[in-house]
Each structure stands twice: as C-alpha cells, then as structure tokens.
Amino acid sequence: MPPHPVTEEAAEAQTTPPRSPGEIFTAFALISLQAFGGALALIERTIVYRKRWLDPKEFLGLYAVSQVLPGPTGISFCVMLGDRFFGLRGAIAALSGFLLVPSVIVIAIASVFQQFQHVPQVQGALHGMGAAAVGLIITTALRMGRTLRGNRAGMVVAALSFGSVGLARLPVGTVVLSLGVLSVMWAWRSLGR
C-alpha cells in the first residue's frame, strides 16, 4: 500500500469498497494480530483511514449498532461490516480473519504453557499474569462505572445487575431478559420526553 497523507477530510471525501472477501479476511487478521486488549482504535484506523471502506460517520454508526446487538461487540462488528460488502461470504471472511489466525497462536502458547505447567516458575508466571488480567478487568469495570456518574437510575440498574449475577449467581440470560428489558424500556420512555 503506498503511503499517503491521511486526513479526516480526505477519508470522508472518498471511500472505496473492499475488492473481495479475501481482502476483508486479511484486513481483520492483521487487525486482530495487533490487538492486545482493545481492538476498537485499530479497527477504526484500518477501516476508515487506511482502507477507506467506510467514512468516519458510517463507522461510528456501524459500531453503535454492533455494541447494542446481542453478542460480543467485536464479533458483531466483523459480521456487520463483512455483510455490508459481500453478504454472508463477507461476514464469514471478516469473522474468520478476526478469530482464526490469533486463535491458532493463542492455542500454541497455551499448549506450551500446559506442557510446562508442573514447573514452579511457569505456574508462578501464570499466577502473576492471571492477577494482572483480573486487574485489567477491574479497570474496565471502573471505566464503565465512570460513565454512570450522575445517572441515578443507571446506578440502580448496575447495582441490581451485580447483585443478581455476582452475588446471587443468577444466570446472565435471566438477568438480561428481565432487568435488561425493563431498563431498555425505561430508557425508551425517557427518550420520548
């Protein structure tokens, strides 16, 4: 790919659709291989500024939809983007690009660790990595919590969600279908005012 100065305006001015599902596969494989926690910025850079498949507005729209769709956001986004250009073939290309290559790598790493798991140092390293991974998850939760500042109804819903899944250990499905549905209905109504 020839290097060219990319500005937001330039990207907005002209978009070029991907030529084939294969190109989508490769793009998502490269994205996911560079993604160490948090693929969003990377996806945007590739799709909007380098490949110009979407303009920034289209990207945000598609991302918003993926976020609220049932299912993990990254997965939904792959499917929606691939489908937009090549239907089901494109969706499968994007999804497998996103998951296939990195899953081979992560399985390779996991089986190496498994092979040496009786070595105390390896076990210790895994314990350490596990603790840091928990820290990362807590950080994500805290970041999400900050967006609720001043939103009393939201805090109540979050507390109920934690109470029922984290403390009472109810199935996630039950909670999403009851509390989630009520919460969305509440939001729907308050948006109408």
Add this chain to the structure above:
Amino acid sequence: MSTADLFALFLHFLSLSVFATGGAMALASDMHRYVVDDHAYITHTQFVNSIALAQAAPGPNILFVTVMGWQIAALPGALATTLGIAMPALIFPFVISRLSRMQQFDRLLKALQRGLGPVALGLMASTSFLLVRQVPGAWIGPAMIAATVLVLSYTRLPPLVPIAVAGAIGAFVPW
C-alpha cells in the same frame, strides 16, 4: 468427553452469546458456573489461566473462550466454545436490515445503549468479583491486582505491560 457433552457445551456457549451485552468477559461468571462448578471440566486455576493467556497473546480477548475450550477437550472443545460464541452473530445483519426500516430506529438504538450499559457494568463487576475472591497468593496476588489497576488507570501504558511484568515477577516469587 463424549460427543453429547461437547454438543451441550457448544449449545451452552451459543445461548450465552446472545446475552453478551458489553463483551464476552461479562459472561465469565456464567461460563465459570458451567465449566468449573457444575461440570468440573477444568479447575478454577485453569479458568483464570485461559483469561490470562488470551490477554497476553495477540488477538481479541474473546479468545479466552477458545483457550478454555482447548483445555476442556483440545481441538473439538476449542471449536465448540468458539463457534458457540461467534455463530449467533451471523444472523444479525438480517435482523438489523429489518429493524432499520423501523420508524424510530435511532431511538431504539439509543434506548438499547442507555438501557444495557448499566447492566453490562453490573456483569463486568460480577466477573471481577468472581475472580478477585479466589486470587492466589496471600498478599502478592492482591498486590499485583491493585498495581495493575493503578497503572492502567493513571498511565497510558498498554495492558500488555502489567501482564508481562506480573508474569515475570510471578515466576520468581514464592506463591
């Protein structure tokens, strides 16, 4: 593990995927119940290892599901969990193209975002709580968790840095 068990595992992840509001990590506490508490396919430590390895390796964090499946039943297990989580998404484009013809689609989208955001937060908090309770090491584990939270909240370092450092330290301290 029998074919029937594998299929049940696949179905369980398939049904969970539909409720993944706010990412796959929000489902961890349900997955834990199924693969650790109810069926004892893997231990709690293996469960946490899956998350740690997926976050340390390149690729989206959702691959912890793949590692988990691999630990349960090698390749068939990895396929069962990964396809279970990923496949439901393939029907969305059809649903969305129908919905987007709706008059108040934008309002629906906003309502879903606003309504599900707090639920997703509660789920992430549940995952955190589940993992924090059983962290190894009398004080070293909790200390590493706290240090990671501080580093990630107050610096711009990528998550890989605390994971790599904690792994390196973990290899040489007594747990």
